[in-house]
Every structure is written in structure tokens, then in C-alpha cells.
Amino acid sequence: MSDNNIAEKIGQKAAEAKKAAGKLAIASSKTKNEALLAMAAALIENSAEILKANAEDVTAAKEKNLKTSYIDRLTLNDKRIEQMAEGLRQTAALPDPVGEGDLETLRPNGLNIRRVRVPLGVIGIIYEARPNVTADAMALCLKSGNACLLRGGSEALKSNLAIFNLLNEAAVKAGIPQGAMQFAEFTDREAVGAMGNCRGLIDAIIPRGGAGLIKYCAENSKVPVIETGTGVCHTFVDETANLTKAAEIIVNAKTSRPSVCNAMETLLIHKNIAAEFLPRIAKILREKNVELRGSEEARAICPDLSAATEEDWRTEYGDLILSVKVVPDLDAAIEHINKYNTGHSDAIVTENYTNATRFQREVDAAAVYVNASTRFTDGFEFGFGAEIGISTQKLHARGPMGLRELTSVKYLINGQGQIRE
Amino acid sequence: MSDNNIAEKIGQKAAEAKKAAGKLAIASSKTKNEALLAMAAALIENSAEILKANAEDVTAAKEKNLKTSYIDRLTLNDKRIEQMAEGLRQTAALPDPVGEGDLETLRPNGLNIRRVRVPLGVIGIIYEARPNVTADAMALCLKSGNACLLRGGSEALKSNLAIFNLLNEAAVKAGIPQGAMQFAEFTDREAVGAMGNCRGLIDAIIPRGGAGLIKYCAENSKVPVIETGTGVCHTFVDETANLTKAAEIIVNAKTSRPSVCNAMETLLIHKNIAAEFLPRIAKILREKNVELRGSEEARAICPDLSAATEEDWRTEYGDLILSVKVVPDLDAAIEHINKYNTGHSDAIVTENYTNATRFQREVDAAAVYVNASTRFTDGFEFGFGAEIGISTQKLHARGPMGLRELTSVKYLINGQGQIRE
Numbered sequence: 001m002s003d004n005n006i007a008e009k010i011g012q013k014a015a016e017a018k019k020a021a022g023k024l025a026i027a028s029s030k031t032k033n034e035a036l037l038a039m040a041a042a043l044i045e046n047s048a049e050i051l052k053a054n055a056e057d058v059t060a061a062k063e064k065n066l067k068t069s070y071i072d073r074l075t076l077n078d079k080r081i082e083q084m085a086e087g088l089r090q091t092a093a094l095p096d097p098v099g100e101g102d103l104e105t106l107r108p109n110g111l112n113i114r115r116v117r118v119p120l121g122v123i124g125i126i127y128e129a130r131p132n133v134t135a136d137a138m139a140l141c142l143k144s145g146n147a148c149l150l151r152g153g154s155e156a157l158k159s160n161l162a163i164f165n166l167l168n169e170a171a172v173k174a175g176i177p178q179g180a181m182q183f184a185e186f187t188d189r190e191a192v193g194a195m196g197n198c199r200g201l202i203d204a205i206i207p208r209g210g211a212g213l214i215k216y217c218a219e220n221s222k223v224p225v226i227e228t229g230t231g232v233c234h235t236f237v238d239e240t241a242n243l244t245k246a247a248e249i250i251v252n253a254k255t256s257r258p259s260v261c262n263a264m265e266t267l268l269i270h271k272n273i274a275a276e277f278l279p280r281i282a283k284i285l286r287e288k289n290v291e292l293r294g295s296e297e298a299r300a301i302c303p304d305l306s307a308a309t310e311e312d313w314r315t316e317y318g319d320l321i322l323s324v325k326v327v328p329d330l331d332a333a334i335e336h337i338n339k340y341n342t343g344h345s346d347a348i349v350t351e352n353y354t355n356a357t358r359f360q361r362e363v364d365a366a367a368v369y370v371n372a373s374t375r376f377t378d379g380f381e382f383g384f385g386a387e388i389g390i391s392t393q394k395l396h397a398r399g400p401m402g403l404r405e406l407t408s409v410k411y412l413i414n415g416q417g418q419i420r421e
Numbered sequence: 422m423s424d425n426n427i428a429e430k431i432g433q434k435a436a437e438a439k440k441a442a443g444k445l446a447i448a449s450s451k452t453k454n455e456a457l458l459a460m461a462a463a464l465i466e467n468s469a470e471i472l473k474a475n476a477e478d479v480t481a482a483k484e485k486n487l488k489t490s491y492i493d494r495l496t497l498n499d500k501r502i503e504q505m506a507e508g509l510r511q512t513a514a515l516p517d518p519v520g521e522g523d524l525e526t527l528r529p530n531g532l533n534i535r536r537v538r539v540p541l542g543v544i545g546i547i548y549e550a551r552p553n554v555t556a557d558a559m560a561l562c563l564k565s566g567n568a569c570l571l572r573g574g575s576e577a578l579k580s581n582l583a584i585f586n587l588l589n590e591a592a593v594k595a596g597i598p599q600g601a602m603q604f605a606e607f608t609d610r611e612a613v614g615a616m617g618n619c620r621g622l623i624d625a626i627i628p629r630g631g632a633g634l635i636k637y638c639a640e641n642s643k644v645p646v647i648e649t650g651t652g653v654c655h656t657f658v659d660e661t662a663n664l665t666k667a668a669e670i671i672v673n674a675k676t677s678r679p680s681v682c683n684a685m686e687t688l689l690i691h692k693n694i695a696a697e698f699l700p701r702i703a704k705i706l707r708e709k710n711v712e713l714r715g716s717e718e719a720r721a722i723c724p725d726l727s728a729a730t731e732e733d734w735r736t737e738y739g740d741l742i743l744s745v746k747v748v749p750d751l752d753a754a755i756e757h758i759n760k761y762n763t764g765h766s767d768a769i770v771t772e773n774y775t776n777a778t779r780f781q782r783e784v785d786a787a788a789v790y791v792n793a794s795t796r797f798t799d800g801f802e803f804g805f806g807a808e809i810g811i812s813t814q815k816l817h818a819r820g821p822m823g824l825r826e827l828t829s830v831k832y833l834i835n836g837q838g839q840i841r842e
Contacts, residue, residue: 022759022783022785025785026782026783105803105804107802107803107804111793111797111802113803113804115820118815120815120816121785121815199639199640203814203815203816204815204816218620218643219620219643222639222640224645224646224814224816225645226816242838245837245838248838248840249838249840251840252840252841253840256840256841338443356835360833361447362443362447364443364446364542365831366831366832367831367832367834368831368832368833368834369834369835369836370834370835370836371835371836371837371838371839372532372834372835372836372837372838372839372840373839373840373841375840375841376532376834376839376841377832381528381532381841382526382528382534382832383526383528383534393645394541394542394624394625394829395541395624395625395645395647395816395817395829396816396817398829398830398831398832399536399830399831399832408815408816408819409819409820410786410787410788410789410819410820411787411788411789411798411803411819411820412781412789413788413789413790413791413793413797414777414790414791414792414793415790415791415792415793416666416792416793417663417666417669417670417792417793418792418793418794418797419669419670419672419673419674419677419793419794419796420673420677420794420796420797420802
């Protein structure tokens, strides 16, 4: 299909979503929750249909010789479909942010002013491999009263379409306005550009994928973009750290799930404990198959580390690789982190109160930890019940984005004929 | 200066602001307040210098035959300088949003999670004629802990530079980090584009000016933009309205200050009262020199109205012009508003409870009024003590933006060695 055609079709879908958004915005929680439960039931009842579509995607991916880890993320089975359904049910059980008030005031002139949460309107979500994102994104947008336009990756297209059509049909049957959920079946990069041009139709775009996709959206979209999920996360082991705790935290942050954005990529060690701690942690990490790349000072202590380059400090490995730097003091640790982090999650391990406090104040990131693993940056772990991603920007939302972060506010002003002097 | 040179200089200024932003972010309220008071004192002490620079701008504007209203906004005098100084003092007296917490939780695993307000970082402010914006913007950014890069319009350049240099010097003397406040003396449109390219250096751009400037920024900036201040505001007079109140509200909303964004541009009247109310309000408005442009139904009642075109419904006149439409019912009024408004402020005049409630729920705007003038949409009138503009977008902030809206959040997580399962 030509670019113009794609842009036109995307524009039509965005316009349909926009048209339905006003109705969805005032739908009751009851209707939305019933729809989510009906969607969960439809998913389980029709799992054979979804697995069939998914098998076609998986076969095609294998024929293209895609990476095993990629094919794993793409593959659905009964358990994963049950997890998707459970996600829909859990979203139904969460409190609805729409209509919540966070400010009410009576002005001297008698005007009553309230600020209440309202949906954003239409949310565009652009994602890559995993087909379960289709169900997740539909659930979170629906519960927060937002219409959505989804655009998934090419490898999961058949799976995504099967899930989308099934869930959309169930939702509409349960009373959700027709057109409020849209799926763009165009997998070219042009479709991403076309969504970014839908100013006035789409209120926000959330890209969920690699750094390249996010950068492309942020730099090219005329619709506001919420950047999520790029994580160059650090752990700094201070000279007063409990080294047993430090080792546990580091192993957890690096190895428990190296592919995710809250995994650690760089370890900073205070010079006064480096000679003792670095060989010890290096041994533990190597036993876990972690490749270590060190600064000059680190290699002076452990000469068998390969040399870290400037590029290493900037890299989200997403893999069992860790860069290690020995730093002279807390100031140098904070300076390194603020230079190279992506504003996601950074941790200090320390027993020193002042250093803990300074680290939390001075490190510029969405989540700043004392004596805990960066792996906790997550909507579920934070108690939000769900998340659409981890925002690494400062505007609108920062950190795990739950249902509340998918809303805006509106001021309601009630008077008795007041006019302004 | 060539475009490349401008881009390079803007980049340097943004980088200097970014460098100082970390220090300013952790400056105490005491230091910031002392700086604001010192800035106010410096303004008064050196008013002669500012008036001299301003006189040169005014002379040049007159030579260019610029509009009287424009020259009026450009002109400073002792009273206006005192108002600027008073603005600085009032900002010093406002509560500091930085460090305020709005969430604290203890998770089952013992992690303590807090969400606290932090500055955005570096804010770019792009504005047009009025030189007092220089002092306002510096004060609000400083108090909220944000570094800033200001870019004012060409006609006020000498005034802006005089004010900026004076205030910056006073602030630095009072302990504000050198470089935290920057002024870009490049008045070409290229400078606006260059600021929009400063991703990673500037955290948000707020354009304060006409619709053209705002659209240019929103469509071309790679830095997130907060859109402010475009107002096509409506008042709908329902069939149950108290017509005396309605007339007062309409006169106030249209004529008390027609050039501002919260002034009314379109009047909608329920058909059941149009024959009575339209001639009455038309007479009152004409006595106030308001030009009226009507829909077909409106002209059937008042044939002397000129015909409103499709373009009229979309136009922010900013002048003593009002478009008038007779609508069959509340639904038609809401539909018209949601089609043509800019998401700023809209009002209903009604005595009907259900219609009041429906209007507030269904109209999509930052501020939705019952029985009051739209002119109240303002940070001071809302009790925020100050404002940098009225956001007409839904992301990050909506409605009057005070100090709180110039901040982001950060999660602080305190543990005792927790790792994730």
C-alpha cells in the first residue's frame, strides 16, 4: 500500500476513535468492568482461534530465522492466554481513576472550583513483538476511559488481529461504543509516522519498544509522545555498604531478568572498598555467566576484565553484560550517573545516612533506590495494579504509568452568576 | 547571523542551563526566596536603566508603525515596573512545590516508596511582545527550581535584555547558580527551531504567543511542548437560564477584556428563548460596540446580524466581535462546542440541574463553567497565586499552570537489602 493510502487509513481510524472517545469518556465504571470481564471470557472461549493465528506467526518467524528469545516472546500457549485473561480481570478489579477529584476550593467570590480526572481522549500505542500487549493496552485504555489506536509489529500481526477482533467484539457487545478501539494493521514505519501526524485526533502516543522506535516517535511526532522503557540503570556501592547486601542486590539487579528495562547495566564501586569487593562480586557474577567490562581502575584490581569503552557507559545491554567503574567518591558516582543514565532507576548501597539522602536528592531519575534492587521499578511492585510502561521523561508522568497516568484533569467551576471585575 | 551559528549558540546556552539545573534543583526555598526579593529590589533601583532601553524599543516600534495596542503592551513605566517587582515578591511568598510528597506507601516486602515533586530541569520559554514576561518567567522558573532559557520577541529585545541582565545578576549575587538563567537574544524564527532541537538539554518548551507560534512549536519541536493560551470560548444560554444573569455573564465574558484567551468568542442560544433573548442581548452588546455575526437561525430573529461563516466558528477574534448561533437543544450545543472549541473554557447558563451536570461532564475543555463568566480561567482567580499560562492540552497540565505544573515527580525507594523474586 502506498504511504498516502496508509496515512489516509490511519487518519480514518484515528477519526473513528476520536468520534467514539466522547462516549467512552463518560461510560460508567460498571459498563467498563463488565466489558473487561466479557473480554476475558471471550479470550478463554476462543483460545483455539488465537493459538491458530499465533502458530502462523511463529512459523513465519522461524522461517525468517529470528532469534530464539524473540520467538519465545512471540509464542502464545494456553497458560499465556490465561495470563492475558487474568490481566483483563485484574484491570476490571482496579479502581477507576475517572471522576476522582484532587482539589476543591471555594473562592472568595463564591465560585466553587473542582479539579477532577478525565480520560486523555485517544491514545496511540505502538509496540513490537509480544502479542499480549494487545490485550494489556486495550484493557488499560478501556478502564481509563480512553479510546485507542493500536499498531503492533509485523511478526505478531496475525496474533494481534485475532486478539484485537475478539476483544473488540466482546467489548462492543458489552456496551462499549463501537469504534473506540482501533487496530492499524499496517506494519510499515510509515504507519508510525502517520499516527504522529494525527494532531487533534490522537491525544498522546506511547511507543513500547526499542530505543530506536522511541527516538523515532519522539523526534518525528506532532502528537505528544510519552517516552518509556529505556533503562541504563546503575548501582553504586558506597564505602560503608553492607557488602553481603550489596552482592545480593547486584546479582538480582543484573541477572534476575537481564532483558528488561529495570535491570542494572553499570556497577559503580567506591575506591576504598574496590580492592576487597570487586574480585568478590566479579567471581559471583562470572559464575552466573555475566561478562564484565571495566574502567582502568577496575582493571588495575581485576586485570582479567575486558576494557569498557565510552560507548559501554551509554549502553543498555539487555543481556548478561555489566560495565564496572571504580569511583573516588559519592560526587563522582552521582556525576557519572547523571551523565549516562536514561532517567530510569538508579540505586545506592550504603549504611551512611547523609550519602543515602544526597544520592536520592541529587540523582536525576524516575526511581532512586537506597539498599534495594532496581528491578522493583514496576507498576505491580509499586502497588499500582497495572502499568502501560515506565516513563523516563519528566513531562506528564514519570516512572511506572498506571491507570491514573492515562488520565488528564478538567476544572469544573460552579457559580451563581459571577462576573470578573 | 547564520542559522548554524544561531543553532550553535542556542545549544551552548541550553547546555549551560542544563549544567546549572542540577544545582538549582536542590537549592533551598530560602535561597530562592532571597534571590526573588533581591531581584525585585534591583528592578526598582535600576528602573531608569530599564525605562531607557524600553524607550528605544518603543521608538523603533513607532517608526515601524506598529498597532497602538501593540505599542501599549510594549511600553513600560514606573507603575508597570513596580508591578513586575511586586510579581517577584509575590512569587517569593508562594509555597515552594519542590519536595512536596503526594504518595507514600509501605509495600508488603518492607520497601518504603514515596513520590515527591522535583523541578522539570530546563524550561524553554518563547514569548512575544510584553517585556514583563521576562521577569514573570524568570520568577516562576526560579521558584520552581527550574533553569530557564528565554527567547523574547524582536520588538522588546532591548527591554528584555535590560531586565534579564539586571535580574540575573541580582539572582547570582543572592546565591543562585551562575548559568541557571539564560536569555537568547536571537529573534529569528530559526532560534525557535533551534530550541526545539535541544533534546536532552531542554526538558519542556512553553510558547506564549499567538496561535501561529504555538502551532509552529508543537509541530516542529523535538522537545516536548506545552501548548497554552488559544481560546475559542463559548457560552451556551439554556432555555431555563436566568436571562438577567445570562446577559451579565455574556457582557463580562465578551467585553471586559476582549484580547485575552479566556474571553468569549461564540454565543449559543437555546431556540426556545432565542426570540426573546437574542434581540435583548444584541442591543446590549451593540451599545458596547460589539460586532455580531449570526447563524441562519439567529439572522431569522435579528436580520441585521451579518452572516457567520464556517470560519467564524473557529476564530479567536481577540476583539469586540461575537459569533452567535441558535441551537435546538443541549446536545447540539455540546456538539458544536466539542467541534469548535480549543479546549480552553466554555460555560452554560442554566437553572436546570441535569443540564448543568451533563454540560460539565460532556464538554471537553480545561475549564467548564455553570453560571459564571469564562473570564475566571486564570491562575490568580483559581487561587494558585501565579501562572505561566493556560494549558489547552491534556498531557502534563491542563488549565492554569502554576508553580506545581512546572514540576515533575521522582520516586524515592528505601529498602533494607530487598531483592525481587
